[in-house]
Amino acid sequence: MTGADAAHIAMGIPMTLGLTAGAFAIGSVLGFPVMLARSTGFLPLRVAVIAVIAFVRALPPILWVFLIYFGLGSGLLNLSPFVAALSAFGLIAAVNMAEIYRGGMLSISSGQWEAARALNLSRVSTWTDIMIPQMTRVALPPSATYVIGLMKDSAIASTIGVTELAYRGKQMSQITFEGLSAFAVVGVCYIALSLPVAWIARTAEKKLRAKVAR
Amino acid sequence: MHRQWNLSVIDSPRPVVKLEHVSKRYGAFDVLKDINLSVLPGDVLAIIGPSGSGKSTLLRCINWLEPANSGIISVGDVTIRCEEVPEKSRLTALRRQLGMVFQSFNLFPHMTVLRNISLAQERTLGRSRKEADAISLNLLDRVGLADKAYQYPVRCSGGQQQRIAIARALALDPKVMLFDEPTSALDPELGLEVLAVMRELAGSGMTMIVVTHEMGFAENVSEHTMIMAEGEILEYGPSREVIRNPKTERARRFLRAVNDR
Numbered sequence: 024m025t026g027a028d029a030a031h032i033a034m035g036i037p038m039t040l041g042l043t044a045g046a047f048a049i050g051s052v053l054g055f056p057v058m059l060a061r062s063t064g065f066l067p068l069r070v071a072v073i074a075v076i077a078f079v080r081a082l083p084p085i086l087w088v089f090l091i092y093f094g095l096g097s098g099l100l101n102l103s104p105f106v107a108a109l110s111a112f113g114l115i116a117a118v119n120m121a122e123i124y125r126g127g128m129l130s131i132s133s134g135q136w137e138a139a140r141a142l143n144l145s146r147v148s149t150w151t152d153i154m155i156p157q158m159t160r161v162a163l164p165p166s167a168t169y170v171i172g173l174m175k176d177s178a179i180a181s182t183i184g185v186t187e188l189a190y191r192g193k194q195m196s197q198i199t200f201e202g203l204s205a206f207a208v209v210g211v212c213y214i215a216l217s218l219p220v221a222w223i224a225r226t227a228e229k230k231l232r233a234k235v236a237r
Numbered sequence: 238m239h240r241q242w243n244l245s246v247i248d249s250p251r252p253v254v255k256l257e258h259v260s261k262r263y264g265a266f267d268v269l270k271d272i273n274l275s276v277l278p279g280d281v282l283a284i285i286g287p288s289g290s291g292k293s294t295l296l297r298c299i300n301w302l303e304p305a306n307s308g309i310i311s312v313g314d315v316t317i318r319c320e321e322v323p324e325k326s327r328l329t330a331l332r333r334q335l336g337m338v339f340q341s342f343n344l345f346p347h348m349t350v351l352r353n354i355s356l357a358q359e360r361t362l363g364r365s366r367k368e369a370d371a372i373s374l375n376l377l378d379r380v381g382l383a384d385k386a387y388q389y390p391v392r393c394s395g396g397q398q399q400r401i402a403i404a405r406a407l408a409l410d411p412k413v414m415l416f417d418e419p420t421s422a423l424d425p426e427l428g429l430e431v432l433a434v435m436r437e438l439a440g441s442g443m444t445m446i447v448v449t450h451e452m453g454f455a456e457n458v459s460e461h462t463m464i465m466a467e468g469e470i471l472e473y474g475p476s477r478e479v480i481r482n483p484k485t486e487r488a489r490r491f492l493r494a495v496n497d498r
Contacts, residue, residue, distance in 0.1 A: 134343035137302055141337035142357040142409065143329055152356060156347045 024204045028195055032208045038105070038187035040216065043174040045109050050116020050173075051166075057121035062128065079118045085179045087111040092183045108180035116173060123165045127158030160231045167224030171217045188212050252311075253278045253334075253412055253444055254299060259308030259319065261294060268294045269305065270468040276413070281445045283455035283476065286465035287491055292448045295465070296415050299446070300335045301328055313412055333361070336406030340418040342398040344390040344405070350377070351386040354405045362409060369408070376404035380434050396427030400434050407438075414438065416447040432458075452495055456480050464488045 060072045079087075092107035102110070131154060139149040181190035192209035196202040252275035261269040268291045276282055284292045297303040299310060305319040315330045317323045323331075344353050354373035358364045364372070377383045380400040382393075390398055399419055406414060416435065420428035432451060436458050439445055449455060455462045455476055462476040464483065471488045472479045483489050 132341075132343075134339060134341050135345065138337075138339065138343035138345070140302060141300060141332065141335075141339075142405070143332045143361045144357060145360065148356075148360045152360070153345055157345075160347070 024195070024199050024201045024208075028199060028205070029208045032188065032191045032195055032205065033212055035186060035188040035191040035209075036212055036216065038185060039174065039177055039212075042105070042108055042112065042177045042180055042185065042187060043170065046112030046116045046177070047170050047173055049109070049113030050120040053113070053117035054120025054124055057117055058124040058128065061121055061125060076118045076121065079114060084111065084115055084176050085182065087115060088179055088183060104180065104183045104185045107183060108177070108185050112173060112177060112180075115176075116169075119169055120166070123162050123169065124158060126165065127160075127162035128154065130161045131157050160228075163224060163228050163231070167220060171220055174216060174220075175213065250277055252276055253313060254446065255309075255311040256295075256299070257309040257311075259295075259298060259305050259310060261291075261298060261303065261305045267468050269298065272308070272468075272470060274463070274470070274473075276444060276446060278412075278444055279442050280461060281439045281443075281459040282447065283459035283462045284446065284448045284465060285450065285452070285455055285462060285491075285495075286471070287494075290465040291468040292465045293417050296417050296446060296448050299415060300332050300337055302337070333409070334412040336409060336411035336414045338399070338402050338406055338414065338416045338419050340421050342390075342395070342402045342422075344398055344402055346390055349387050349389060350382070350393070350401050353390065353401060354408050357405070358408050372408055373404070376407055377401070379437075380404050381430075394427055395423045396430045399423065399427075399431045403431075403434055403438070413444040413446065416445065416449070418448050418450065420449070420451055450495075452480065464491065466491065 057072065057076070060068055061076065063069050063072075082090075088108055088111045091111045092102060092104060096102040096107050135153060135157070136149070139153050144152065177187060178189035180187055181193065184190065188209050192205050195208075196205040199205065254274070254276040256272050256274040259269060259272040259274075260267065272295060284295065286292050294303060298305040299312065301310075301317065301323065308319045310317045310319060310331075312331050313334045315327060315334070317327060317331060344350075345356070348356065351370060351373050354376060355366065355369035358369035358372060359366060374383060374386060377386055380403060382397055382400055382404075385393055385397060385401070390401065393401065403414075403419075419435070420431050423431065428451070432454055435445070435447070435454070439458050445459075447454065447459060457476075459476050461474065462472075462479040463470055464472040464479060466487050471485045472483050479488075480492065483492055
């Protein structure tokens with residue numbers, strides 16, 4: 024395998040990164056309203072959301088990718104492989120981030136809510152000034168773990184033809200008949216992508232912790 | 238003639254906090270039974286009694302942290318009929334007049350001490366950051382913690398945190414300060430520094446309602462003392478009278494237990 028072959032595989036990095044970052048962004052944003060609905064006092068909505076979360080998590084990611092690409096994509100909607108994979112992983116990320124956020128919210132003592140109410144802070148201010156900053160601190164480590172897992176799961180998108188790292192590795196192994204070196208390059212690429220994420224998360228957490236640690 | 242009428246108003250000022258027939262239940266359990274209470278401006282009222290007597294619940298009903306089931310709660314010119322669900326604006330108007338100090342301080346751990354005190358001033362009173370910080374620093378100086386302004390709360394002792402919490406509540410210019418066992422989470426020495434701040438506050442004419450186990454505070458600082466048990470008011474009157482000569486057997490028993498410690 025030549026350097027050019029390895030470079031061809033590495034060209035899948037933007038696609039893997041785009042899929043991961045896109046799905047994580049969707050999940051981080053949608054996860055918040057899902058968490059709020061999951062925690063609402065209105066019982067029917069809460070039960071419905073709990074059921075949806077359990078359902079989304081119960082099916083393996085590859086099934087969601089197939090359901091959206093071959094299910095919705097055939098006839099109903101015209102979805103490109105990338106958009107289909109992004110939707111599937113965005114959906115999965117949303118319910119998982121909702122649960123991570125909820126863990127963060129549960130870690131905040133009821134006294135914080137009471138203080139916010141006694142100080143007459145509005146609902147928006149209570150969330151943005153008091154709750155979200157404290158939730159973020161608790162949610163950061165599991166979010167970093169999750170985003171790394173999401174990146175590895177994104178290899179599933181290769182099955183519907185998204186030209187990301189795993190797809191290009193398989194392509195190159197079929198061209199060169201050098202499976203071992205082709206997939207070794209793929210592996211190195213994944214490691215190179217996940218190390219900075221882990222490092223950034225750890226540094227950010229340390230910084231936050233140093234400020235308020237007991 | 239007109240002047241005389243004015244004087245009579247001064248002679249009998251309107252209560253700033255008034256509870257009429259306030260009751261609260263948790264399921265089948267009556268936490269508060271038909272509570273009637275008036276607190277005049279400048280009054281310092283200590284509420285004492287065994288745990289589970291409903292004294293903290295009573296305090297938390299006044300600012301609607303816990304909704305009462307029936308009765309009428311008035312603070313200043315805001316009146317809440319407890320059977321109805323009060324609209325948001327009315328609750329805001331109610332709480333605008335009330336400062337609250339919690340047993341567990343409840344400072345915001347992710348903000349500096351200064352930010353803890355300034356935040357609500359900016360958000361609810363519309364003060365600028367500069368204005369709010371100036372007021373906060375002034376209050377920190379008043380509670381003896383000017384040097385802590387840029388620290389985080391965890392770097393402060395419990396007594397310091399509670400004094401910061403008092404400053405945070407005062408920063409919103411409340412008419413009445415509510416204290417929910419402010420020294421119960423503190424060791425005796427740290428409790429003293431909080432009590433000193435409260436004593437100074439009482440001396441400045443602030444209206445205060447204090448749920449406490451500190452008999453010294455009740456007897457020497459608060460004008461009136463109320464003893465509660467099983468959701469009812471057993472005794473109410475001038476502090477010395479209530480503590481030295483309680484009329485009911487239940488109150489005598491409680492005070493004996495306190496004095497035997």
